[in-house]
Amino acid sequence: xxxxxxxxxPLVTGGxxxxxxxxxxxxxxxxxxxxxxAAALAVALVGLAIFIYSTYRTLWFGIxxxxxxxxxxxxxxxTNFVWWVGIGHAGTLISAxxxxxxxxxxxxxxxxxxxxxxxxxxxxxxxxxxHMGRPWLAYWxxxxxxxxxxxWVNFNSPLLWDVFAISTxxxxxxxxxxxxxxxxxxxxxxxATGPIARRAYAVLSMGWTGSAKAWSxxxxxxxxxxxxxxxLVLSVHTIVSMDFATSVIPGWHTTIFPPYFVAGAxxxxxxxxxxxxxxxxxxxxxxxxxxxxxxxSMNKVIILTGSIVGVAYITEFFIAWxxxxxxxxxxxxxxxxxxxxxxxxxxxxxxVITPQLFWFRSIRRSLTxxxxxxxxxNIGMWFERFVIIVTSLHRDFLPSSWAMFSPTIIDIGVYxxxxxxxxxxxxxxxxxxPVINMFEVKAILKSSSExxxxxxxxxxxxxxxxxxxxHP
Amino acid sequence: MTKKFVLGIYDDxxxxxxxxxxxxxxxxxxxxxxxxxxxxxxxxxxGIKRSRLPIVAFLCGxxxxxxxxxxxxxxxxFDWPMIIGGKPHIALPAFIPVTFELTVxxxxxxxxxxxxxxxxxxxxxxxxxxxxxxTDDKYVMAIEVKEGxxxxxxxxxxxxxxxxxxVNEKEVIK
Numbered sequence: 001x002x003x004x005x006x007x008x009x010p011l012v013t014g015g016x017x018x019x020x021x022x023x024x025x026x027x028x029x030x031x032x033x034x035x036x037x038a039a040a041l042a043v044a045l046v047g048l049a050i051f052i053y054s055t056y057r058t059l060w061f062g063i064x065x066x067x068x069x070x071x072x073x074x075x076x077x078x079t080n081f082v083w084w085v086g087i088g089h090a091g092t093l094i095s096a097x098x099x100x101x102x103x104x105x106x107x108x109x110x111x112x113x114x115x116x117x118x119x120x121x122x123x124x125x126x127x128x129x130x131h132m133g134r135p136w137l138a139y140w141x142x143x144x145x146x147x148x149x150x151x152w153v154n155f156n157s158p159l160l161w162d163v164f165a166i167s168t169x170x171x172x173x174x175x176x177x178x179x180x181x182x183x184x185x186x187x188x189x190x191x192a193t194g195p196i197a198r199r200a201y202a203v204l205s206m207g208w209t210g211s212a213k214a215w216s217x218x219x220x221x222x223x224x225x226x227x228x229x230x231x232l233v234l235s236v237h238t239i240v241s242m243d244f245a246t247s248v249i250p251g252w253h254t255t256i257f258p259p260y261f262v263a264g265a266x267x268x269x270x271x272x273x274x275x276x277x278x279x280x281x282x283x284x285x286x287x288x289x290x291x292x293x294x295x296x297s298m299n300k301v302i303i304l305t306g307s308i309v310g311v312a313y314i315t316e317f318f319i320a321w322x323x324x325x326x327x328x329x330x331x332x333x334x335x336x337x338x339x340x341x342x343x344x345x346x347x348x349x350x351x352v353i354t355p356q357l358f359w360f361r362s363i364r365r366s367l368t369x370x371x372x373x374x375x376x377x378n379i380g381m382w383f384e385r386f387v388i389i390v391t392s393l394h395r396d397f398l399p400s401s402w403a404m405f406s407p408t409i410i411d412i413g414v415y416x417x418x419x420x421x422x423x424x425x426x427x428x429x430x431x432x433x434p435v436i437n438m439f440e441v442k443a444i445l446k447s448s449s450e451x452x453x454x455x456x457x458x459x460x461x462x463x464x465x466x467x468x469x470x471h472p
Numbered sequence: 473m474t475k476k477f478v479l480g481i482y483d484d485x486x487x488x489x490x491x492x493x494x495x496x497x498x499x500x501x502x503x504x505x506x507x508x509x510x511x512x513x514x515x516x517x518x519g520i521k522r523s524r525l526p527i528v529a530f531l532c533g534x535x536x537x538x539x540x541x542x543x544x545x546x547x548x549x550f551d552w553p554m555i556i557g558g559k560p561h562i563a564l565p566a567f568i569p570v571t572f573e574l575t576v577x578x579x580x581x582x583x584x585x586x587x588x589x590x591x592x593x594x595x596x597x598x599x600x601x602x603x604x605x606x607t608d609d610k611y612v613m614a615i616e617v618k619e620g621x622x623x624x625x626x627x628x629x630x631x632x633x634x635x636x637x638x639v640n641e642k643e644v645i646k
Contacts, residue, residue, distance in 0.1 A: 018609035019608060152547040152551065153547075154554075155547070155563075156548075156556050156557065158569075161569040164573040164574065171581075172576060172577065172580045176580075179587075187607040189599065189607075190599075199597050202598075202599050206594055207594060207598070212505040212514050212515070214593075215507065215510040216514075216515050216520050217523045217587055221525055225580060225584075228576050235569065439510070440509070442508055442609075
């Protein structure tokens, strides 16, 4: 048993027992859907319908339905792609990197955060595929022999690296998530009363019994997967940033991009985790598992990554001036004072200024403030990608080809539609899957929970002695 | 053929760990211990050896790396050489990302598939859980009763004296 300092705040409040955890998490899986959930799903399905319609228009009439022009060939599509991939990164950070750092607070949020990763990557993948124009030839991105229609793919291209990075990221994250779900599916299976539920969860749990040998292997597999996912997640956004950085467009051709993109990805991802978790804990009454301590810890990550992003913005600007390259200098002056100044300053306000409010403990621990700031960060990070992509492209080397980009209704529809797709998937997950990792929370319960039987101790993390009394 | 098991049910992990040590010290072979979550230190008292899955992961990763390098070098260097941006046909630095991704992919999938096979996890409707509470909040120690033995009171006493809150019998058709 590990020692936990008594000044640490408890990670599970309300004096829960092991059985309480099972009950609290399985409740919404077993109960009939509540009205709030159904209403939320209805809204998400409207979004999904918008997505289907906009995708149909894009496929049937071609990407001329979007607002792209000869000068701005990448706009909302790639902005949305990078935004969604970035959001996904927080899930892997929580489940893999924090596991390696042995951060116990990850246990109650990792399940939902990993689900978020998977759904976000699904949404992200829609954009490059739709942008291909002829998605039915999407298999041309795979290294297939020339008889399939294309030459061997170009392994020197970051766009191809992206294909490998995103598909590896998606499949490894899915496996990691599923490995963690197996024991919890077994718990639901063993409680299930209906024949359909029992069979469905039996199949999903793959016959898990929880034997000591299986747990030993399960822990090994989780640890190795965490070790693999850690460099993987860093590589994914590095490669995404190289889509830009290896080109020769002023504003894109910078060596700062990989770390800057990774920090931004984690920043936006944590904001989305907070947005989702604040809603989920309220809707499913999980306040004892996702506590203010969790919210505060995530807010600290937001300050750190938000500040890295802020320093990166300033560094970029400084280097543009210091480089002495007039095109580079113009690209940055144009960002801040050109026709897209409002996008640049929205980005600066939302990403650099608002997260600094988290230096105040009261704001860090306020759910309302956290929720609002998390939305600001989501918006700011979308603008960051928009600024990088559109403002660097719209005024290129020939002033005669300068142009502005404005989105069409279909552009907006595809973007709003992926949000609908994301929430549809997330709501289905929240209803039918255990949103909290039961076995990991049970594993930390003894060392990190609040014990009700000791009134003097109640607000502190408890030590071994007080546990011996509560668990005779 | 039916096998008979005696199940000791425990409700505290520390009591369980002590019980495992005592039962093993008494010369009784433990068939299996089931718990709702991984218990720290149970591997040592049960004598479970460290899993060799990391070796599988390493070998699969090594295979993935070699395969990725071979694929890129052969395709762009030998099968259909093209001049791309004036770079050499075999531009190794540019091959690093794909090599890395395939290393991770093969390593992860190789290890997880091996894990499913050796742990005998597969999708099936049939479930062989001895006591359903072991996926909720109880720990179950299963001891196989030798053929011909009908009196289990000795086992019962052994388990109860070591803190079992319940002792049950269970027959399993193998």
